[in-house]
Amino acid sequence: MTRYETVIGLEVHAQLKTRSKIFCSCSTQFGADPNENVCPVCSGMPGVLPVLNRKVVEYAAKMGLAIDCRINRTSIFARKNYFYPDLPKGYQTSQFEQPICEHGHVDIVTAKGPKRVGVTRIHMEEDAGKSIHSAHDNASYVDLNRSCVPLIEIVSEPDMRNAEEAVAYLKAIRSILVYLDICDGNMEEGSFRCDANVSVRPFGQEAFGTRAELKNLNSFKHVQKAIDFEVERQIDLVEDGEQVVQETRLFDANKGTTHSMRGKEEAHDYRYFPCPDLVPLVLQESWLDQWRSELPELPKAREQRFLSQYGLSSDAAEVLTSERDMAEYFEAAVAAFAEPKKIANWLMTDILRELNQTGGRAGDLLLTPQNLATLVRMVEEGAISAKSAKDILPELLLTGADPEELVKAKGLVQISDTSALAADIDAVLAENPKELADYRAGKTKLMGFFVGQIMRRTKGQANPAVVNQLLAEKLK
Amino acid sequence: MPDLTQLTLTQVRQQLADKSRSAAEVTEAALTRIQATEPKIQALLSLQAEEARAQAKALDAQGPDAAKPLWGVPLIVKDVLATKDAPTTCGSKILENFRPVYDATAVARLKDAGAIILAKANMDEFAMGSTTENSAYFATRNPWDTSRVPGGSSGGSGAAVAACQCYGALGTDTGGSIRLPASFCGIVGLKPSYGRVSRFGMVAYGSSLDQIGPMTRSVEDAARILQVIAGHDGRDSTSVEAPVPDYVAALSERGDLKGLTIGLPAEYWDKGLSPEVAEACGAAVKQAEALGAKTVPVSLKLSEYAIATYYIIAVAEASSNLARFDGVRYGLRDKSAESLIEMYVKSRTQGFGEEVQRRIILGTYVLSSGYYDAYYRKAAQVRRMIRQDFEAALTQCDVILGPVCPTTAFKVGEMTSDPLQMYLMDIFTISTNLAGLPGMSLPVGLGRETGMPVGLQLTGRAFDEARLLQVAGVLEKNVPATGIAAL
Ligand SMILES: [Zn+2]
Numbered sequence: 001m002t003r004y005e006t007v008i009g010l011e012v013h014a015q016l017k018t019r020s021k022i023f024c025s026c027s028t029q030f031g032a033d034p035n036e037n038v039c040p041v042c043s044g045m046p047g048v049l050p051v052l053n054r055k056v057v058e059y060a061a062k063m064g065l066a067i068d069c070r071i072n073r074t075s076i077f078a079r080k081n082y083f084y085p086d087l088p089k090g091y092q093t094s095q096f097e098q099p100i101c102e103h104g105h106v107d108i109v110t111a112k113g114p115k116r117v118g119v120t121r122i123h124m125e126e127d128a129g130k131s132i133h134s135a136h137d138n139a140s141y142v143d144l145n146r147s148c149v150p151l152i153e154i155v156s157e158p159d160m161r162n163a164e165e166a167v168a169y170l171k172a173i174r175s176i177l178v179y180l181d182i183c184d185g186n187m188e189e190g191s192f193r194c195d196a197n198v199s200v201r202p203f204g205q206e207a208f209g210t211r212a213e214l215k216n217l218n219s220f221k222h223v224q225k226a227i228d229f230e231v232e233r234q235i236d237l238v239e240d241g242e243q244v245v246q247e248t249r250l251f252d253a254n255k256g257t258t259h260s261m262r263g264k265e266e267a268h269d270y271r272y273f274p275c276p277d278l279v280p281l282v283l284q285e286s287w288l289d290q291w292r293s294e295l296p297e298l299p300k301a302r303e304q305r306f307l308s309q310y311g312l313s314s315d316a317a318e319v320l321t322s323e324r325d326m327a328e329y330f331e332a333a334v335a336a337f338a339e340p341k342k343i344a345n346w347l348m349t350d351i352l353r354e355l356n357q358t359g360g361r362a363g364d365l366l367l368t369p370q371n372l373a374t375l376v377r378m379v380e381e382g383a384i385s386a387k388s389a390k391d392i393l394p395e396l397l398l399t400g401a402d403p404e405e406l407v408k409a410k411g412l413v414q415i416s417d418t419s420a421l422a423a424d425i426d427a428v429l430a431e432n433p434k435e436l437a438d439y440r441a442g443k444t445k446l447m448g449f450f451v452g453q454i455m456r457r458t459k460g461q462a463n464p465a466v467v468n469q470l471l472a473e474k475l476k
Numbered sequence: 477m478p479d480l481t482q483l484t485l486t487q488v489r490q491q492l493a494d495k496s497r498s499a500a501e502v503t504e505a506a507l508t509r510i511q512a513t514e515p516k517i518q519a520l521l522s523l524q525a526e527e528a529r530a531q532a533k534a535l536d537a538q539g540p541d542a543a544k545p546l547w548g549v550p551l552i553v554k555d556v557l558a559t560k561d562a563p564t565t566c567g568s569k570i571l572e573n574f575r576p577v578y579d580a581t582a583v584a585r586l587k588d589a590g591a592i593i594l595a596k597a598n599m600d601e602f603a604m605g606s607t608t609e610n611s612a613y614f615a616t617r618n619p620w621d622t623s624r625v626p627g628g629s630s631g632g633s634g635a636a637v638a639a640c641q642c643y644g645a646l647g648t649d650t651g652g653s654i655r656l657p658a659s660f661c662g663i664v665g666l667k668p669s670y671g672r673v674s675r676f677g678m679v680a681y682g683s684s685l686d687q688i689g690p691m692t693r694s695v696e697d698a699a700r701i702l703q704v705i706a707g708h709d710g711r712d713s714t715s716v717e718a719p720v721p722d723y724v725a726a727l728s729e730r731g732d733l734k735g736l737t738i739g740l741p742a743e744y745w746d747k748g749l750s751p752e753v754a755e756a757c758g759a760a761v762k763q764a765e766a767l768g769a770k771t772v773p774v775s776l777k778l779s780e781y782a783i784a785t786y787y788i789i790a791v792a793e794a795s796s797n798l799a800r801f802d803g804v805r806y807g808l809r810d811k812s813a814e815s816l817i818e819m820y821v822k823s824r825t826q827g828f829g830e831e832v833q834r835r836i837i838l839g840t841y842v843l844s845s846g847y848y849d850a851y852y853r854k855a856a857q858v859r860r861m862i863r864q865d866f867e868a869a870l871t872q873c874d875v876i877l878g879p880v881c882p883t884t885a886f887k888v889g890e891m892t893s894d895p896l897q898m899y900l901m902d903i904f905t906i907s908t909n910l911a912g913l914p915g916m917s918l919p920v921g922l923g924r925e926t927g928m929p930v931g932l933q934l935t936g937r938a939f940d941e942a943r944l945l946q947v948a949g950v951l952e953k954n955v956p957a958t959g960i961a962a963l
Contacts, residue, residue, distance in 0.1 A: 051710065052713065
């Protein structure tokens with residue numbers, strides 16, 4: 001097993017969050033009726049021409065700037081020619097020679113330590129439509145809503161050596177896209193898609209092995225599983241003296257295996273050539289300056305700041321910054337109650353667990369960051385017990401209720417006021433002269449009895465720590 | 477007093493404006509003329525008679541509108557241009573019965589200017605051809621001699637204008653498809669600079685070469701149509717934002733050619749011209765000199781590579797442009813096919829004619845992996861050099877003159893068996909498209925031998941259509957009148 005090295009390169013297709021399509025003014029809204037968001041341009045009617053959406057250029061360039069790409073001041077659109085029913089023009093308008101961005105990189109950290117993964121290029125292109133095959137009436141239907149929806153393709157260097165690195169790279173790319181607010185990063189809905197080129201070679205060999213292209217990877221788990229399976233499959237082939245075939249393989253999530261897409265994707269000659277309908281795209285320096293100035297703080301920078309500004313652990317800083325809305329949630333909560341470590345703890349444990357279970361995201365939480373801050377402050381000030389806080393958290397997450405009101409309604413307010421508690425303690429001691437005498441005579445076990453009486457008298461709302469402290473002083 | 481249909485666009489426009497003629501009257505006369513001439517020349521693929529009558533009636537109800545420069549003028553449009561709800565077949569079976577849901581920008585601008593679209597003109601299928609014999613429906617005949625071709629690919633437009641079926645037509649020109657039929661039919665044809673007229677709604681053949689332009693019976697008519705269709709269009713990224721000058725006003729600025737330098741490329745004048753073409757074009761140049769122009773020899777050394785370059789770039793683009801005709805969404809689909817591939821193959825084999833299939837195959841070949849560098853990339857380089865060649869020549873002169881074609885119109889069927897011979901018909905016109913420059917065909921008389929019209933080609937600097945029109949306008953008044961075909 002260890003005699004082989006895995007080589008992985010990734011192609012990410014990110015759907016850009018523009019309101020209209022890349023070459024026409026149709027809406028990109030998800031979930032419309034089939035062929036609702038369609039016009040002569042995106043349905044490939046005879047005689048129509050594309051007009052480039054400038055927002056797409058801005059988003060692609062911003063991604064390039066975010067990962068330190070060279071931004072080509074002149075880039076060219078090209079046609080990728082192939083026939084398929086959901087490709088209305090018989091070609092996909094993409095970029096080939098001279099894409100908008102080249103030579104970038106992304107830094108990742110895995111168990112093996114930090115690593116820099118090269119990004120070969122980013123190019124803009126249009127999405128195809130969707131074919132729907134109906135067994136019911138033995139027919140195929142084409143929905144062109146997605147036709148002409150803007151994508152950027154981000155192509156990595158073959159720099160990754162195991163599935164963990166691949167996943168770390170994908171998470172980093174996805175996180176940056178979401179931070180830039182140019183892609184919603186949704187893998188299930190397909191707005192963030194990934195193909196993996198995987199090959200193996202004996203350690204020390206310079207030439208790459210024959211690669212397989214893995215498709216249908218709809219989650220990070222699938223990426224991990226598909227690569228792990230594929231690596232083993234290829235090593236088995238090589239060990240048995242067989243050849244790895246260069247082909248496209250589909251991941252089967254149910255079986256956890258990959259299988260060849262025979263016939264469907266035969267060796268294509270895409271006959272790329274510059275698209276004569278789109279003039280070369282020339283970027284003006286002033287646009288780039290503008291876009292650069294609009295870049296938000298990116299995940300890595302924010303992680304560093306969380307370490308230094310809030311004194312978080314490196315683990316917390318990484319987890320809390322990997323998703324833009326989690327980082328923003330954290331900072332909003334800290335703004336309301338300046339105990340970053342305590343708030344981080346709550347987020348890292350109970351709230352993250354909740355999000356993982358529901359598949360939700362920080363931005364969707366009904367519990368506002370201000371309300372979380374209130375809850376944490378109440379615990380820290382002794383107004384409620386940590387246990388009570390954990391007990392009511394599920395309800396707060398579910399309803400978005402105000403924690404102070406909920407605590408009051410449930411009667412969970414702790415009495416930490418020493419003068420109030422001192423009166424209760426005095427009363428309890430006065431009511432139990434015998435036990436007090438026994439205690440003073442050496443029966444120190446009776447301490448628990450007194451505490452219990454005080455808790456009963458205060459209907460459980462006394463702060464036990466304060467009670468213990470006051471009682472100990474009185475009994476001295 | 478000539479027949480109403482024989483007036484120029486400029487003349488009939490005046491009569492419409494001063495109400496001496498109604499739009500309905502002019503339209504009816506044109507439709508009657510079409511009835512009378514169509515059996516002989518077959519210039520039209522579809523007639524929009526009822527729509528035209530209704531539009532004329534509506535215009536008359538409103539009265540002449542000075543803001544509409546083509547108010548009430550009946551025109552014809554090549555069938556490669558999308559016309560809303562009217563058939564747009566591109567001369568191909570694959571688009572039989574196809575009706576677009578929108579108007580091409582050039583057509584919309586004509587309609588906005590008050591023009592009445594009478595009919596859609598025949599053409600070589602997808603504009604691939606030089607004679608209009610490659611139409612999937614029928615061949616158009618030359619009004620001057622119906623045994624001869626009208627030229628192509630805008631042969632229907634050329635024949636219709638020459639036969640006085642309308643007062644002007646739109647053609648398209650990818651390698652000479654406006655200028656050649658204009659030359660063969662004895663009318664004026666103008667291919668504007670690439671980017672001058674929006675291509676939106678023109679079913680693309682060679683997208684980097686295609687332009688839409690006017691075909692008319694006078695230079696001023698061409699100026700009036702160009703005025704309406706020229707100018708930037710937000711729906712065509714390759715249309716240019718250069719200002720559009722007042723072409724008609726430019727025409728009246730010149731009565732002679734004093735101060736102008738005319739370039740005469742040896743490559744155009746020495747190359748196997750038929751004697752009658754050499755004679756008529758040569759006489760026109762003499763006339764230009766007499767009108768005050770200075771002539772200088774210029775060199776277009778690379779023009780010998782123009783045809784090879786064109787037949788790589790145009791067919792490469794065509795192979796991709798025509799991929800959308802796949803039987804999936806519109807147009808012909810073979811219903812007997814049992815698989816996707818079979819549907820593609822059968823639909824496209826039945827839908828496309830021989831010449832179109834030939835060019836798709838050629839285009840696919842030159843873009844193929846392993847051949848791209850040797851063909852497409854090389855052709856793109858040569859194309860840049862040809863453009864530089866022209867730019868250099870046009871620093872020494874204002875306008876380049878030469879023949880449009882080595883011969884006058886030839887007989888129907890004469891060239892159909894030899895595509896290479898046919899490709900040579902465009903030898904003088906093709907490089908203008910490769911260079912993106914404006915080119916014009918001006919009738920300079922009838923050939924001594926055949927009695928057929930001869931066209932002189934004018935080529936100018938990019939976006940300098942005004943100058944071409946000026947020179948053509950002056951020459952038009954001083955060369956032997958070609959007249960109107962006796963049909
Ligand atoms: Zn659209």
